[in-house]
Amino acid sequence: MPPVERQSLRAVLAVAATAALALGPLALMGVTSAGRQWFWPDLLPQAWSPRAWAALAAPGAGIGGAFVRSAVVASLVSVAAVVIGFPAARALALHRFRGRGPLMLALLLPVLTPPIAAAMGLHTVFLWLGLTDTWMGVAIVHLVPAVPYATLMLAGSFARFDTDLEWQARTLGASPRTVWLRVTLPALAPGIAVAAAFAFVISWSQYLLTLFIGGGQVQTLPLLVVGFVRGGDDAVAAALSLVFIAPTLVIFGSVARFLRSY
Amino acid sequence: MSGDDAERARWRVRLMVAPALIVIVGLLGTGLVAALAQSLGLYGAGAGGTLTAEHYARVLADPEFRASLALTLWVATASTAISTALGVGLALALRRIVTGRRVMYALLQVPLGVPHLAIAAVFLTLLAPSGWLARVAHVAGLVAGPADVPALVYDRWGLGIILAYIAKEVPFLAVVATALLVRLDAGHDAVARTLGASPWQRLRLVTWPLIAPGVVSAALMVFAFVFAAFETPFLLGRPYPAMLAVVAQQRYLSLDLADRPAAVAFALIMTALSGLIVWAYQRGSAACAGDERPMVF
Numbered sequence: 001m002p003p004v005e006r007q008s009l010r011a012v013l014a015v016a017a018t019a020a021l022a023l024g025p026l027a028l029m030g031v032t033s034a035g036r037q038w039f040w041p042d043l044l045p046q047a048w049s050p051r052a053w054a055a056l057a058a059p060g061a062g063i064g065g066a067f068v069r070s071a072v073v074a075s076l077v078s079v080a081a082v083v084i085g086f087p088a089a090r091a092l093a094l095h096r097f098r099g100r101g102p103l104m105l106a107l108l109l110p111v112l113t114p115p116i117a118a119a120m121g122l123h124t125v126f127l128w129l130g131l132t133d134t135w136m137g138v139a140i141v142h143l144v145p146a147v148p149y150a151t152l153m154l155a156g157s158f159a160r161f162d163t164d165l166e167w168q169a170r171t172l173g174a175s176p177r178t179v180w181l182r183v184t185l186p187a188l189a190p191g192i193a194v195a196a197a198f199a200f201v202i203s204w205s206q207y208l209l210t211l212f213i214g215g216g217q218v219q220t221l222p223l224l225v226v227g228f229v230r231g232g233d234d235a236v237a238a239a240l241s242l243v244f245i246a247p248t249l250v251i252f253g254s255v256a257r258f259l260r261s262y
Numbered sequence: 263m264s265g266d267d268a269e270r271a272r273w274r275v276r277l278m279v280a281p282a283l284i285v286i287v288g289l290l291g292t293g294l295v296a297a298l299a300q301s302l303g304l305y306g307a308g309a310g311g312t313l314t315a316e317h318y319a320r321v322l323a324d325p326e327f328r329a330s331l332a333l334t335l336w337v338a339t340a341s342t343a344i345s346t347a348l349g350v351g352l353a354l355a356l357r358r359i360v361t362g363r364r365v366m367y368a369l370l371q372v373p374l375g376v377p378h379l380a381i382a383a384v385f386l387t388l389l390a391p392s393g394w395l396a397r398v399a400h401v402a403g404l405v406a407g408p409a410d411v412p413a414l415v416y417d418r419w420g421l422g423i424i425l426a427y428i429a430k431e432v433p434f435l436a437v438v439a440t441a442l443l444v445r446l447d448a449g450h451d452a453v454a455r456t457l458g459a460s461p462w463q464r465l466r467l468v469t470w471p472l473i474a475p476g477v478v479s480a481a482l483m484v485f486a487f488v489f490a491a492f493e494t495p496f497l498l499g500r501p502y503p504a505m506l507a508v509v510a511q512q513r514y515l516s517l518d519l520a521d522r523p524a525a526v527a528f529a530l531i532m533t534a535l536s537g538l539i540v541w542a543y544q545r546g547s548a549a550c551a552g553d554e555r556p557m558v559f
Binding site: 015022042088097113116121124205230237238252 | 291294355370397398407433493507514
């Protein structure tokens with residue numbers, strides 16, 4: 001065993017690194033967003049001001065609209081990705097069929113294709129479909145990265161699901177509908193929650209696909225974040241970053257207990 | 263089962279996977295074929311309508327492509343190597359903590375929920391010449407003023423990009439390594455200890471070989487991700503040389519539609535390189551591990 005001092009030093013370093021990685025960025029964003037007269041070489045601002053937050057709240061900034069737009073798109077993507085991924089996941093986990101290998105490969109295609117190449121190809125397809133520059137097109141294109149993740153996560157849940165339970169319920173006289181509502185759905189609920197959360201976050205943080213398919217007409221929150229960051233006002237960019245992060249942290253936080261049992 | 267039942271079961275499975283396939287193959291697969299056609303001059307904006315490899319030749323001969331590829335490979339390799347070493351080290355160190363370990367594991371999950379875009383934004387503030395890191399360096403007596411601070415954003419070597427990825431990927435690799443470590447049989451370590459192995463020997467000869475396949479798979483994921491990344495290099499990198507995805511995007515959105523096929527060729531060459539790296543790893547690990555091949559994703 002190494003000497004006690006060396007061990008405790010290592011432990012202190014590990015705790016400090018973990019805390020810095022987890023809370024450092026959030027703390028810096030918070031301080032930057034509320035700082036005023038923050039001159040070199042002060043480590044903390046001399047004065048505080050709600051200026052940046054007021055700027056975000058101003059009606060002309062369009063933050064509220066973008067927030068709602070992003071939330072609506074991400075919610076739709078979340079539900080659709082789970083509905084689409086659910087049967088495919090069941091087939092993948094519980095059935096042996098010809099074409100299972102190619103299906104796995106197809107699911108990995110959006111994961112392996114660089115987003116920029118996917119965005120260019122999808123741009124052409126969405127021009128054909130007449131869905132460019134529409135929020136509907138943006139929601140549909142977000143399914144391309146969201147469906148594979150939802151499917152693979154749900155397949156993981158199905159792999160641990162005992163289908164005999166469904167048969168037992170049927171034998172005891174339950175209708176298919178009752179089996180689905182009282183057996184299948186409750187057993188898979190944690191997996192569904194996790195898959196829905198991931199699909200939401202994938203859509204919520206999507207930049208390139210939104211830019212290409214939305215053509216700058218569909219202003220979601222990530223587009224505004226990039227705009228404000230490049231605009232150079234650190235305080236406003238930091239405040240907006242916090243607004244952008246908050247929902248993803250809340251959503252991951254609320255499904256974290258299911259992840260652990262995952 | 264009768265033939266009819268078997269046929270019905272087959273159709274059932276087809277119906278179950280159809281919606282997912284429509285999204286992935288119908289949209290993305292078709293899109294990639296369209297992109298290939300555009301890059302070969304066959305179809306779409308800027309294409310002449312006849313089959314040609316000129317757009318690929320133009321990209322491959324382009325000094326900007328080579329500079330961009332070199333920078334991209336450097337940033338992806340450095341980010342992956344440093345994140346992996348630090349992430350595994352962090353997981354090993356956290357394993358020894360007795361009180362508060364659960365809190366540490368919970369904290370480790372936080373950065374996974376922070377989008378890359380937000381990390382890039384905060385690193386712009388952190389690493390700027392008069393940013394918070396420079397101020398800490400000043401307080402520590404390392405630099406006199408902002409002019410002395412080495413460039414960490416918009417710099418030639420993509421250091422700001424690498425640092426932002428390290429902040430995001432160290433927790434990811436630590437989470438993966440932790441999951442692999444808790445699954446280990448503590449007996450192996452105990453046996454090695456009884457046989458007189460030092461901590462370093464136990465780590466190198468017992469623990470590491472057992473977690474290596476999972477760690478390397480996660481590291482490869484990070485590499486492929488950084489190789490193709492857009493947002494972080496777009497915000498923290500300089501315009502020339504820029505990383506591959508940034509160059510491809512700027513060329514595609516250029517006002518001159520005649521540039522489009524070459525921009526698409528650029529992105530597809532990038533896709534091929536990324537696929538080649540993953541494939542080489544799969545083959546390499548298959549050759550090393552026999553049939554115990556770890557799945558990448």
